[in-house]
Amino acid sequence: MLYFSHPACLLHDPGEGLPGHPERPERLAAIEAALAGREWLGWERREAPRASEEELTLVHPRQHVDAIRELCEQGGGAIDVDTYAGEASWEAALRSAGAACAMTRALVAGEAKVGFSAGRPPGHHAEPSRAMGFCLFDNVAVAAALAIAELGVERVFVLDWDVHHGNGTAEIFRRRDDVLFASIHQGGIFPGSGRREDTGSGPGEGFTINCPVAAGSEEGEWMELLEVEILPAAARFEPQLVLISAGFDAHREDPLAECRLEAASFGRMAAAVRVAAEGWGAPVGAVLEGGYALPALAESVVATMSALAGTD
Numbered sequence: 001m002l003y004f005s006h007p008a009c010l011l012h013d014p015g016e017g018l019p020g021h022p023e024r025p026e027r028l029a030a031i032e033a034a035l036a037g038r039e040w041l042g043w044e045r046r047e048a049p050r051a052s053e054e055e056l057t058l059v060h061p062r063q064h065v066d067a068i069r070e071l072c073e074q075g076g077g078a079i080d081v082d083t084y085a086g087e088a089s090w091e092a093a094l095r096s097a098g099a100a101c102a103m104t105r106a107l108v109a110g111e112a113k114v115g116f117s118a119g120r121p122p123g124h125h126a127e128p129s130r131a132m133g134f135c136l137f138d139n140v141a142v143a144a145a146l147a148i149a150e151l152g153v154e155r156v157f158v159l160d161w162d163v164h165h166g167n168g169t170a171e172i173f174r175r176r177d178d179v180l181f182a183s184i185h186q187g188g189i190f191p192g193s194g195r196r197e198d199t200g201s202g203p204g205e206g207f208t209i210n211c212p213v214a215a216g217s218e219e220g221e222w223m224e225l226l227e228v229e230i231l232p233a234a235a236r237f238e239p240q241l242v243l244i245s246a247g248f249d250a251h252r253e254d255p256l257a258e259c260r261l262e263a264a265s266f267g268r269m270a271a272a273v274r275v276a277a278e279g280w281g282a283p284v285g286a287v288l289e290g291g292y293a294l295p296a297l298a299e300s301v302v303a304t305m306s307a308l309a310g311t312d
């Protein structure tokens with residue numbers, strides 16, 4: 001079990017330009033305090049390298065990468081009403097994407113069967129040419145694209161259980177049949193995409209699964225979508241690598257949405273994914289996305305990592 005992060009990910013602070021921003025450094029600090037208090041659950045910790053420009057440009061045009069770097073170099077600023085990059089955000093963004101890439105390299109190399117990439121800023125809302133929704137680069141998409149472009153992986157299953165639709169990841173892979181993207185998210189909230197009828201386009205038709213749920217939905221509904229719809233579809237896809245866009249804002253205490261999961265719910269979803277992936281012979285890597293109620297976030301990460309390791 002491998003855990004990737006970097007201290008630079010604690011220095012990205014959207015509150016500098018957008019006061020009271022929920023995506024704050026304390027999120028990662030809370031996760032790491034909870035893990036440290038449990039001897040890191042026996043996981044090996046590794047420092048994330050910087051993602052290279054070659055890695056980032058697997059899914060983002062060079063102009064987008066340059067624009068984010070120039071904004072940070074010039075002292076930073078708000079990109080939209082809820083997305084910010086400051087001077088320290090460039091290094092954080094490189095380490096956040098780099099954590100997902102390094103985890104993916106290690107998993108594909110067989111160094112571990114499960115991994116967790118704890119980076120900030122998060123990634124799944126970042127579209128190819130547009131930072132949005134607290135996200136600058138789409139970390140999980142960069143990692144999935146890396147696995148296929150450079151590591152010899154032919155099929156990647158990306159499961160996005162963040163309460164918000166992973167519009168960036170969906171957009172990046174919507175025309176591809178080598179990445180199966182499945183998302184469970186609260187319908188009708190940010191970013192507004194992810195309708196059930198959207199199943200991909202062109203050669204990617206059928207390789208996008210959107211499962212919107214209503215406000216107030218509980219674990220049972222999420223587990224049913226996962227076990228009855230998503231995992232059987234993933235089994236037919238025969239993935240060689242599983243990446244989880246692991247947001248924890250479907251927790252009942254989260255201030256940004258109205259779903260009613262508990263920390264243990266994320267553990268149960270992770271366990272179901274782990275068992276399925278074992279059957280496929282595929283390693284599983286989770287990449288941190290959202291989650292804004294600090295104790296709930298930390299407990300949910302602990303539950304997820306414990307379940308991935310099979311020590312829950």
Ligand SMILES: [Zn+2]
Binds near residue numbers: 291
């Ligand atoms: Zn979210």
